[in-house]
Amino acid sequence: MTTMATLASRSEIAAAAALLSAGGVVAFPTETVYGLGAEVSSPSAVKRIFEIKGRPFDHPLIVHIADSSKLQYWAEEVPEQAWLLAERFWPGPLTLILPRSRHIPENITGGQDTVGLRVPNHPVALALLNALSPEGALGAPSANRFGHVSPTTAAHVREELGDSVDMILEGGACEVGLESTIVGFEAQNSRKDPSRAIILRPGGIPLAALAEALNGNIAVAEKQNRTPRVPGALASHYAPATPLELWHGEYLPRRSLELELKGLNLGIVTWSDQFSAQLNHWRSSNVTRLSMPPEPEGYGRLLYATLRRLDNERLDCLLVEMPPDEPEWLAVVDRLRRASCNNIWIDVPKNFKDEAVHG
Numbered sequence: 119m120t121t122m123a124t125l126a127s128r129s130e131i132a133a134a135a136a137l138l139s140a141g142g143v144v145a146f147p148t149e150t151v152y153g154l155g156a157e158v159s160s161p162s163a164v165k166r167i168f169e170i171k172g173r174p175f176d177h178p179l180i181v182h183i184a185d186s187s188k189l190q191y192w193a194e195e196v197p198e199q200a201w202l203l204a205e206r207f208w209p210g211p212l213t214l215i216l217p218r219s220r221h222i223p224e225n226i227t228g229g230q231d232t233v234g235l236r237v238p239n240h241p242v243a244l245a246l247l248n249a250l251s252p253e254g255a256l257g258a259p260s261a262n263r264f265g266h267v268s269p270t271t272a273a274h275v276r277e278e279l280g281d282s283v284d285m286i287l288e289g290g291a292c293e294v295g296l297e298s299t300i301v302g303f304e305a306q307n308s309r310k311d312p313s314r315a316i317i318l319r320p321g322g323i324p325l326a327a328l329a330e331a332l333n334g335n336i337a338v339a340e341k342q343n344r345t346p347r348v349p350g351a352l353a354s355h356y357a358p359a360t361p362l363e364l365w366h367g368e369y370l371p372r373r374s375l376e377l378e379l380k381g382l383n384l385g386i387v388t389w390s391d392q393f394s395a396q397l398n399h400w401r402s403s404n405v406t407r408l409s410m411p412p413e414p415e416g417y418g419r420l421l422y423a424t425l426r427r428l429d430n431e432r433l434d435c436l437l438v439e440m441p442p443d444e445p446e447w448l449a450v451v452d453r454l455r456r457a458s459c460n461n462i463w464i465d466v467p468k469n470f471k472d473e474a475v476h477g
């Protein structure tokens with residue numbers, strides 16, 4: 119989705135930095151989704167973030183920093199793999215989970231001894247981070263209420279959080295549209311391979327790119343091993359208010375007919391072109407149909423905005439066509455699965471597990 123929105127001006131960014139330094143709370147754009155930021159050193163501002171979101175206090179915040187030069191200031195220990203990934207993908211949609219240094223207050227990490235760090239790739243976010251004091255950093259979750267769909271425009275933030283935040287910086291529609299990929303490191307016994315990278319949340323960086331950067335020495339966390347401290351890993355998250363069902367394309371027409379016969383108003387979200395036989399019927403019935411781009415980047419960019427739009431139409435149920443069972447689609451499928459109430463559960467694509475992930 120292109121947008122004509124102008125980016126926040128330099129003086130607005132300076133005003134936002136001043137607010138943050140004084141303990142305020144500011145929503146700002148990143149390339150993934152909009153964040154709700156507080157200076158990590160301001161306990162009252164950090165507390166307000168949890169309160170505004172309705173987020174449990176033990177769910178840690180990602181800390182946003184201006185560049186990787188101070189990684190060792192924020193993290194106690196930085197494994198070589200982490201440096202490699204930081205050099206390759208920052209600024210960008212990647213969060214690294216590292217042992218936290220004494221500069222990270224406990225209220226940021228929900229008492230855990232690790233911290234999530236990321237350098238966002240958005241001119242407004244970078245200008246804001248650079249306008250903070252040299253030891254400044256922003257703890258920032260996505261700027262939505264806990265469990266709801268993340269915002270990908272400033273208007274979404276205004277709609278959802280309104281006056282509860284001190285300022286909202288404009289940055290246009292987010293390029294990536296899905297949250298960052300979260301990578302943690304697991305201690306290994308071998309000296310040669312002291313830690314192994316584990317994807318805790320699929321996101322803006324494709325798995326194949328990470329695997330390539332680390333010579334395949336990366337794995338996707340098994341669902342049951344994902345820490346419950348990753349709220350994005352809760353089974354129901356990123357969810358619209360309207361019930362959403364995820365169906366393989368071949369079952370979708372039957373399910374839609376079933377619900378239409380009950381008199382329900384449906385939203386149908388497809389990506390493939392296999393529904394030509396249904397199109398006329400859907401056009402003439404109580405169905406709002408949207409088709410999504412048939413490739414993962416385009417689909418991911420529009421997903422949250424599409425769910426919000428359909429939520430505003432007060433439909434009874436959303437039926438979503440399951441995307442292809444392929445590694446490039448992992449982040450999109452992950453978010454759809456968590457948004458859905460029928461729990462069609464698919465695993466990490468087999469071919470990726472077998473061919474691209476070693477160890």
Ligand code: TXA
Binds near residue numbers: 150
């Ligand atoms: O793209 C993004 O990551 C966006 C933008 C604003 O940067 N932020 C975002 O934040 O998605 P949030 O709070 O909605 O999700 C952050 C995820 C949570 O699932 C959180 O638990 C996890 O990061 N996380 C943060 N610190 C962690 C830690 N020390 N260990 C494990 N998970 C952590």
Ligand code: MG
Binds near residue numbers: 259260350
């Ligand atoms: Mg979130």
